[in-house]
Amino acid sequence: MKNLTIVGLITFGIGLLAAVGMPWWSTAVAGALAGWFRAKSNNQSFWGGFAGGLLLWFLFAFVRDLENDGLLAQRIGALFGGVSRWGILGLTALMGGLLGGFGALTGYRGRVWVSPESLAKAR
């Protein structure tokens, strides 16, 4: 559980730094780094990265949304066929979560493939 949290925090942290000026998929890169260095299992990597990415995208959007009183989220929801304000927030969060999750899983599996010894040592 501790490792999962750390993977999440790293994904969130690096994702946050990368978000300024980097393309949106940098969240996946952040997840990959977290997965490579800290994850110890498939589950840890995916769910840790997922939580980090989800939180990152959700919080960024949510702060905007609160300031905006949900006005734009409602309009975008209507644009996408009647999705609610919370639906739009959820969709945003999910997109970020999957980026972090898939990214971290890939990072972790990369390390398992490239240097399983270092991983065993870390265990």
Next chain:
Amino acid sequence: MRGLFFFVSLAAVSGYIGLLSISIPLGQQHLPALGDFFNPFSGFWQNAEPATGPPIPREVKLTGLRGKVEVVYDDMLVPHIFAEHLEDALRAQGYITAQHRLWQMDLTARRAAGRLSEVFGTRALELDRLARRRGLPFAAENALRGWRRSPEGMRLLEAYCEGVNAWIKQLKPANYPLEFKLLGYKPEPWSPLKTALIVENMAETLCGGENDLLATVTLETLGRKTFDHLYPEWNSRQKPIVSDTGQWRNIQRDLNHQPALSHSSSSFFPIVEKEPILLGSNNWAVAGTKTQSGAPMLCNDPHLTLSLPSIWFQLHICTPEVNCYGVSLQGIPGIIIGFNEHIAWAVTNAGHDVADWYRIRWVDSARTRYQIDEKEFPITWRVERIAVRGQETIIDSVRYTRWGPVTYDNQPDHPLRDCAFRWVTHDEPSPNEMRTFLFLCAAKTYEDYRKAIAYYHAPAQNFAFASRQGDIAITVQGKLPARNREQGRFILEGSSSANAWAGFIPDEHLPALRSPQQAFVFSANQHSTPPSYPYYYTSRDFDDYRGRRLYDRLRTLQRANADSMARIQLDNFSQRAADALPIMLRLLDQHRLDAQGKQWVTELKHWDYRYESASTIAPLYEVWFDTCYALTWDEMMDSSGQKQRLLLPERWRFIELLEKAPTDPFFDRISTPQRETASDIVTEAFLCMQRFFKTRPSQRTNWGKFRPVIIRHLAQIEAFSRHVEVGGHSTALNALSRTHGPSWRVIVELGPDQVRARGVYPGGQSGNPGSHFYDNFLDAWAQGHYYDLLFPKVLEDLPANRLFAHQILLPQ
């Protein structure tokens, strides 16, 4: 095995990123790439503006400024620009306008340039082709050539454009207006040519219409006698803008020189009916003798296609030489409808036909040479390159003649295939045209006003005026062809130079009125003058009812104040209904009605002819009248009843025939064996109306619900559009139809101690759908409320409780 697992997860993450990176086609549109659009760092969330308003940085460096500029936003987000020089103020106007309306500017310029396909793909291709083939970019280039002859004017225009570009230059993709993100393209630099395109876009809306082809076909089909019977040009009940007081006695003109009509070889062409766009506007000024305060008052409500972002942007410019408040058009420096400490002005569309078609006599079968007066001329080709998103660029070559472009030369079956388009908008304007409105901003007297508008070219407008000195005036201003009788009503023969316009009506002969006895001046897109005016002019759609109503209201007006003026702007009374309904009721054969029908007749008899939102009678009348009209003019439609093949008579003439010629043969329906009269038509229409509501019970409701008003987003995005339930009708002063209406209601009182104004438009100052200032005026507008406009002489006079932000623009 480990490698495989890695590659599977790598494929998953890349596949997922890929999926979020492609734009998904949805019907004819493309949804933006979801990753780009939804990510909270640079996607749409960045356009979710704080509910308190957009962030306005306190200090900004603006290249090119000569001195300091202070911009104070009030709580309606109206910028008050205080500058030392007009040039600086206009630079700031460009910068500020771009800040709030950049995408709208881009779209409007693209529409006139025929460059929508770059953004929207093939579905905009025909629009682009037509804009180019009608010569809108050609007109813009000519306008710019004219403006360039005034270095002072160009300096001001360039300052404005540089201000726009200063805003664009500092924009990061994350801060692009929402629509750029949604449609997936980037803002590009502004230029004087784009300003010219915005002007031409307005010209296309306001003076691009004519029905020469339909009129020609109708004349050939029906013959002269019937044509004159159905389509008289002058309605004797109309109140023209300027009446005949003998002022034209000394103008000598022989109108009776008949220009040669062009006779088409084929008999007739079915034309798809375009929905008539009922554009209209009201303006008036009243002298101090009619107002409570003793000061003159001026009012305006220009009716246009209502849109979001709004057509207008409110603005206050204050420099040592100019102190002016009003509404501006995005992309054009200065103020279009406004007031200063001395005067106020207002515009409505003059509506004169300034677009004609000339049939070309080709010399060769390739149609590259044509004849005028036995002399041969070569055409010139204008090559249009239309870039289309996701497709190859389309090359479209258009023939240009001395008359103008041969707009439809690419369509072998088009009835205008061999006709050239002569349009006043194509002509090079006077060098100072660009500055007309800047001169108006600075005007102090009647003479200043006349001098300023003399530079104005097109689209011709009725410029109403009032001054603190007590003057009121109205002038029909613009380049209006000096026509012979009926010249331009039909397609003209282009092989004779005698058919060309004999110049333009000289300024001193344009219809104008200054401080008349009646103590008011007014216009509502009606005829400019009675038929005794020595120049012939025509129109596709002069108004016949608002002008009469406005005249009646103003004639009886006494001790007027802003509230009574507002009541006139919001007047839902329809003069047309008041004219027609009593006649229809008289003609109706009540024996053929059932109990419900008789009940409705009783209700209609008690209707006050007001299209109030709550009225449940107005929809009954509306359907009944429209059905009467459609049943009568079945001759003008093709067998499907959907396409118009002949000109439809004007409503006023129809009502006149109902009243005075109930046995006119046109009341006979071609599809029935018996011979109908007006009475049969009116009764049949009533029964149709009953069936209409019986089969559509949900439509049996109040007027506001029956005819909802849609204020559409400019890219037709429903989620960014608004629907409102309001009263009004195109024949009432509150001229609201489904998509058109008062785009800016303003009332100005010029004195006695200071200038006061109130105004409202259906939208908001921000063009951002993520802003609370996008449509914050809309509900007040729908309810007929106004805002007090703040017009401080100095920055410090702005009440602190209405101040939103204070920005200082400094030279770099």
